[in-house]
Amino acid sequence: MGSVSGNSALDAALTPVDGVGGPDDVSALLAAPHFYWGCCMVCRLAGTRERPLKRCGSCACIYYCSVEHQKKHWKRHRRLCSYLTTAAQEIGADNFFGKG
Numbered sequence: 001m002g003s004v005s006g007n008s009a010l011d012a013a014l015t016p017v018d019g020v021g022g023p024d025d026v027s028a029l030l031a032a033p034h035f036y037w038g039c040c041m042v043c044r045l046a047g048t049r050e051r052p053l054k055r056c057g058s059c060a061c062i063y064y065c066s067v068e069h070q071k072k073h074w075k076r077h078r079r080l081c082s083y084l085t086t087a088a089q090e091i092g093a094d095n096f097f098g099k100g
């Protein structure tokens with residue numbers, strides 16, 4: 001594994017502690033400082049009427065300005081995405097935050 005690449009502050013915030021995989025892990029994800037609303041998760045570009053943001057196709061909770069940024073973020077979002085998607089299914093909602 002060796003060297004760390006990318007934004008080390010954000011990576012550190014999302015790096016799971018060895019042996020921890022329970023609810024605390026999910027809380028950490030939900031409280032992650034890079035959980036931006038209404039703007040791209042990668043570049044924080046805000047959506048406009050002319051250029052609305054795309055949402056994650058699975059959890060429909062996270063926004064991206066482009067498919068490129070969605071793909072770029074997927075590795076990091078995957079765990080949170082599966083959590084949100086599963087939670088939504090359990091309550092019968094379209095996404096984690098309900099319909100809409």
Ligand SMILES: [Zn+2]
Nearest residue numbers: 040043065069
């Ligand atoms: Zn973007």
Ligand SMILES: [Zn+2]
Nearest residue numbers: 056058059081
């Ligand atoms: Zn997602």
